[in-house]
Amino acid sequence: MNNQERRRIRLLFSGIVQGVGFRPAIYRIAKEQNLGGFVCNTPEGVVVEVEGHPRHIEGFVPAVLNNLPPAAEVAAVSQEDLSVRGEQTFQIRSSRDDGDKDVMISPDLAVCDNCLRELKDPRDRRYRYPFINCTDCGPRLTIIRDVPYDRGNTSMACFPLCPQCGTEYENPSDRRFHAEPNACPLCGPRLWMTDGQGVPLADDFPDPVEQARELLKKGKILAIKGLGGFHLAVDATNEQAVQRLRARKYREEKPLAVMVGHLEAAGRIAEIGRLEQHLLSSPQRPIVLCRKKRHGGIAPSVAPGVPDQGIMLPYTPLHALLLEDDSPPLVMTSGNRVDEPICQKNREALLRLKGIADFFLLHNRDILVRCDDSVVTAARGKTVMIRRSRGYAPRPITLQQCYPDVLALGPQLKATLCILKGNQAYLSPHIGDLETPEARAFHSESLSLMERIASCRPKVLACDLHPAYYTTRLAKELPHREIFRVQHHHAHIVSVMAENGLSEQVIGLAMDGTGYGTDGTVWGCEFLISDELDFQRAGHLEPFPLPGSDKAVREPWRVAVSLLHESYGHDWQEMAQRLDLSAFASHFELLNSMMASGLNSPQASSLGRVFDAVASLLGIRHTASFEGQAAMELEAMADLPYEASYPFLLRYEDGRTLLDLRPLIRTLAQERINGIDPHKIASRFHVSLIKALAATAGEIRERTGINRAVLSGGCFQNRILFNGVTRELEKEGFAVYTHISLPPNDGCIALGQAVVAASRLKRRKS
Template identity: 40%
Template sequence: MYEPKNEPMNDLASYTVYITGIVQGVGMRPYIFKTAEHLGLRGWVSNQGSGVVMEIAGRRISIREFLKVLSENPPAGAKINRIKIKPQCYGEYPNFSIITSSSNSSDNQLPGFIPPDTAICDQCIKEISDQTNRRYLYPFTNCTTCGPRYSIMKTLPYDRVNTSMAAFEMCPACRSEYESPDNRRFHAQSNCCPDCGPKLTLMDSKGKQLDSGSIHPVAAAVQLLRDGRLIGIKGLGGYHIACNAQDEKAIDTLRKRKRRPEKPLAVMPASLEAARLICRVTDKEEETLTSIQRPIVLLKKRFPEILPKNIAPGINRLGVMLPYTPLHHLLFQEGLQYLIMTSGNVSGMPICYQDGAALAELRDIVDFFLIHDREILTPIDDSVVRIIDEEVMVSRSARGYAPSALQINSDSECEIMAMGAEQKSSLCLLHQGFAHATQYLGNLDDMNSYQEYLQVMKNMQVLLGAEPQFIAHDLHPGYLSTQWAMKQSAAKIPIQHHHAHMAACMAENSLTEDAIGIIYDGTGLGTDGAIWGGEFLVGSIGSIGSKGSKGKFARVGHWKYVTLQGGDSAVKEPWKSAASYLYAMGVESKEYLASVSSLKVKMIESAISNNINCFQSSSMGRLFDCAAALVMGKTHITYDAQAAIELENAIAAEVTDLTDFYPYFIDEKIDEEIDEKTDKKEEKLEIGYKEILSGILSDIKGGKEGKEGKTPGYISAKFHNTVCAATIDCVCKIRKKRGINNVVLSGGVFENTYLLRNLKVGLKERGFRTYYHRKIPTNDGGIALGQAVAAAHMIKEGNYVPGGSSKNCQD
């Protein structure tokens, strides 16, 4: 920041000030206006492009004070990235004013930022509850500090004309508020009231409007919820399917109609106090629940459960979010305490947000619709977070958290579009030194998700005014994202899946030194054609590894390959992973997979012996599936990572000694390739699974033979402890050879709280500096960021081959 020095404090001065960050849609201009007037300053302020620009004139001491206040105490929801100041010749201004916005910034080097949607503020809640207020019971009440932003934007700057609120002309009363500097709705772009704003309509499942007479549509909807009916509710970024969370029968109906038999459902309590009755809530969890983001927070259940067990069967956590729109608060006005609020979609498809599509796709699921006429331009689901060691860790980055912008430590000025992964997809646009990550966009194997994915890509480029010169993508040729990338004229940079995981974590933590990457996930195509997922990498963001030429990363260890059979079906049927591992060990599967027909097991074994539809895998996700099938009898799953989640939930509380683990063996193999620097072959570490699974089978068999058998909770704890012990042992061996003390943890398996927490502790005790994800999802939702930053560093260092070559990757 420019600061005048050694100048008389009573001199007059004039400056042009450029502000970047999340500075639009957060009341920045009204805030600047009021602050400038309070300090006797004159000039103007305007939204320009995606930033805020002002000219300010007055006494230097007042300008100093103005800049200090702006830097240290910006409006709620604002995140100032940079304040750039240019001295100007002193100019006379009659006053301070807010002038017309411009789509072009007067300084085209200013990076753009997109404001996320935010939860309703306390003042607006008071208004909708006050019978004397003109906004009493009005479900679209908002002000300069709260309400929809990203979901209703067409383009920047954030002005009403560039949003879906342009369809609603403000009435005289709202216009007066908008133009009054003393009003908290001064320049609130989405300002409205019952006389001029959006309206609610209650419909039946066929789309026929219901005449509720003098009854408010929300009150009618509440009565329907009390009666056990399911309602499709149009919210901030899409539709929810809602039902009474205290009605077990209604929940069963929802599960059957949505074909979602076991996946946990999100619960919305009426208040924080209601949340405390069903879950344990720490101070940090309370802070997160009540934040302006209002995410779904994964909380520990209270036992005995007072809500029906069919909300989240088989696990000890509930996904809880507090009301975040006026409509949500109104739904609880009539005494309801808990609602199920699950995404409004058919299972496996993206969230519905357009009225026509919702009426067509949800009519066989819901009994009624509560809709409104404010158009949602960009769909965005609810964010999901968990608190680990007093830190917020984002599992699904969506409403309130996305789009996000992360400053990148790279001198590369190129623009890169990173395509992300196939599952839990997101996009990342590297533009003017910032990585702009989109919201969670679902799985691309669904065509509707894929179409929405392409639309969000287009919107992101329009909003930021970007024209990517490079496209970074996954190695897997079968991914729709890769196939789309290969058809484009821009230069293409392939990034190996686990390299991207590691790069994302390093970028989030601003780690530029070499690190050891522990990357544990379910699926990612390796450079040798195998499916990786239990990997140990070394190096930096762009050029992982010192082995070989620049740009090639070194994979210095992994979990031992197993031949898996079944392709994608192995993910949905954990027993296939168990059968594959047992076959590799020469163990008869029938004894341990009694609930699976002998014929099916024999077919798997025959297919493996004849190499039919088989693949080599080092996946940690499949090892967890194997353990869950053996220990928990979990042969099939109905939602992503269900087997691993239930295995973690089974951990016995009494097993706290991390030294209680199964035997394991780390083989030090000689790599086939020669290090170009040392002209020698290097060793590669390989963690075996035979000893670990043999220990599990022994504990299981003890009970089968009438001996004192071990409980599933005990075996699960011991298995988790073994993974921790083997991982730490392997990292210590790598440090001894490489001299690296930084360790990066990434990949979807680190959604496992027990594993993450105990690895952090164990590594710290051995003197490692450990880095992991908080703002960016550790799962495949973070892949796009990793691709973008890895590609940027490769371009800077000249370590890429355009046109789709994978030269930058080396096993």
């Protein structure tokens, strides 16, 4: 074939194309089509040059798109014609040859179908080998010590490849070409079982996986070393075993996730729609919150009182072996003590989980980066992120604008941190609540990790307004140049704006439990006219006192008392007695004087607390073992279709629209006293609140002419509220924007902080 009959093109693939086996896939297709050229990673994406017969060139992109590795997602392909060079062979160019570091760190990927097939094939050399992986799957983030990502910089460095694994690793047409964690039973990590004290079990039972399955069947609690940390596992159909786990872990009522062997098993315990199916089996393998079925066979103590069951499918080969052959679902909850981060190292786990786990299933591939399971749910046909961690982090989120480098330290609870660099936002895996020294140490680890992953040490910091937050104090201690402090709810709204590429003013609805306001009070039902620089508080819920301050979070009855006090004045105690709050009557006088004096009784406009209070008024729950528990149970109770709504008032004062829910509380309380079914009241409460929030937004639109509404805040994890407010605002002609990749809860705050700080910096420079 002479050069006239040849054609050469250059392609740039962007999207999720690095660290997911994309280059070997390209290599195989180019070989099949007899094309010359090369493929390499660049900061912009994967660059491919191919040349050969025009018909093969024509068919190349469709062939690639039809044969993508499971975790790859192509967002865009650009193409340009080049002059022919006569290149006959095709090669994978190492990105390091260009003098450029390959710094792209992929999230961990669930075990792929090809590896699963080999895992179950008695003729395969990796038959039942719990660490099987390939370029399409396996550990990534959780085994890195440093960048660039190659074996020497991972916890696989201490496992020299055997000749066979080495050949696979070197061969571009092999599925394990440059699979950094490649291993086999001869050369790779191994598994063993110990008792509760860490003493290895006798070898008379040679297969630790079988041993583990037997022990789980007997109702034992196992600590299982996983991908990003330890799980505590127990048979999810064994009520006694689950109760024992709860008693030992002090996790009294928080719902526990379960792992099932396959989709069909998931369908037995919950409603699994098409989107849920897709999410459950995606390479990210998150925990998916699904509506429980009534007789799903799961022990009642697994997720008591809440509407959803968190479900996930096996995501490591070890999980696949543990859940083989229709074995019962397993509770898989993160292996930690309450309020501490997930355990990472064998010795640490043996120490910290002693007394909780009866046995330990350990291995010797070190976890170098902790990473909790991610949590998602589906609402209005879209994925709603609840916790963005394993499988998603540290993949950067691509923004529509470029920003100066900023490090945002995140909020106090559900913390993540964020590095903004150009148009990329690098969010850390979930860190958790920064209340313990362990959690704060984890925050520091994450900080240096993210600086290495983003290869960037920003000189500008962003943090919260709250003077007592750990991250606020940390900001002052870090040797950086400048600190920008960002209001919590402003950060909520701006994170949605950044995800959606909005820069003009919006009406932001930030609905959550708590955030420090510019006036020093607790905010949490906020209508903010926002742009990326600043905001104006255009409306909010009428504040009410929180008698006992932080105590009110775990004791919803206190908030119920406060709302009765607001709604009935002097007669509130009589109403409280009639509403089954008499158990707390001995506290009434004290609370009365606290609310009157304001002592230890801060003003709050928190919607999260209103949910708690209503749950208490309906007798659903007066004290909670975790934040949001009462609100979740109230949502579960609101299971009736459309219901008549309760009255509310809007007042305009000092340039703000104030939402007054006292008429609603009075009607609701009266219905409760009249013996109306609490399911009905809970449903009406939701409907009324949806109307009230939409009406407030409507009034602000009238004043300002702004038609873009942005929703964020933990309250929008309530699906009835989220669906209802979205629907109502759209019905009123609003353009409604919500999160895309980030959670509506405080997991989004770091991005918002970073973008606000970067925008202020940008404005000053211009």
